Amino acid sequence: MEKKWYTISVYSENNVGLLNRISGIFLKRHINIESLNVSKSEIEHVSKFTIVVHTTEDWTRKIVQQIEKQIEVIKAFYHTDEETIYQESALFKIASHLLFDEPQIQNVIKESNSTIVTVNREFFVLAKTGRRHEIDEMHDDLEPFGIMQFVRSGRITVTKSKMPITEILDEVKTTN
Structure with missing residues (x-):
């Protein structure tokens, strides 16, 4: 598989130590974080991590799966440069x-x-x-x-397509 630039968007609760655990996921796989930005998101009380890596899609998918195992993480997505505005x-x-x-x-x-x-x-x-x-x-x-x-600064980005994070949060609220 060829290496490409991927932007990983992580929506999470804003808790101490999460950044350290997320960076550890990259460290274990010897993947360098090229850019990192953390800010509030479009959703109240939800933070957004924007992480840029240069690796294969297979590795990016595996990383996103590991990130989503973190308790505070609501959802993680990855996109190519062509799928985002940054x-x-x-x-x-x-x-x-x-x-x-x-x-x-x-x-x-x-x-x-x-x-x-x-x-x-x-x-x-x-x-x-x-x-x-x-x-x-x-x-x-x-x-x-x-x-x-x-x-x-680190990369800031929005996707060209609709992000389903709001619907995911609505589903969580209705099941609770």
Whole structure:
């Protein structure tokens, strides 16, 4: 089987220790988590983990099955990149003098559709939202000028098709 990018969405109760147990599932299988984001979801009192891995569908399916065995997990799904709409965000801290001394920096800002978040005497901060490769390209373009600090978020994603999580929760409520 060929390796592909998969996004795993995990809906769960917000309990201490769950992240550690989920990451242990990947550790046991020697699968690297490429990106991780945890936030509240569209459902009150339910958290959503968004985990990105580069592996086979067989391994992804097995991981999702193991994640669902965790007591706090309501449901886990996996999707290919083609089945989702996704973005990442990044911040770049650059020396302020470059904004005025290097015209190429202004071209990078314009061509990358990034935003200047703040400017002061010592540095300015650029924000970029986009796909991983777009942020990587901007990083490569800015690197020769010197990046003082760089940080990127984990992937955030929504599926193109309807997620059945709401119906699953409704079923649980009616059986209780």
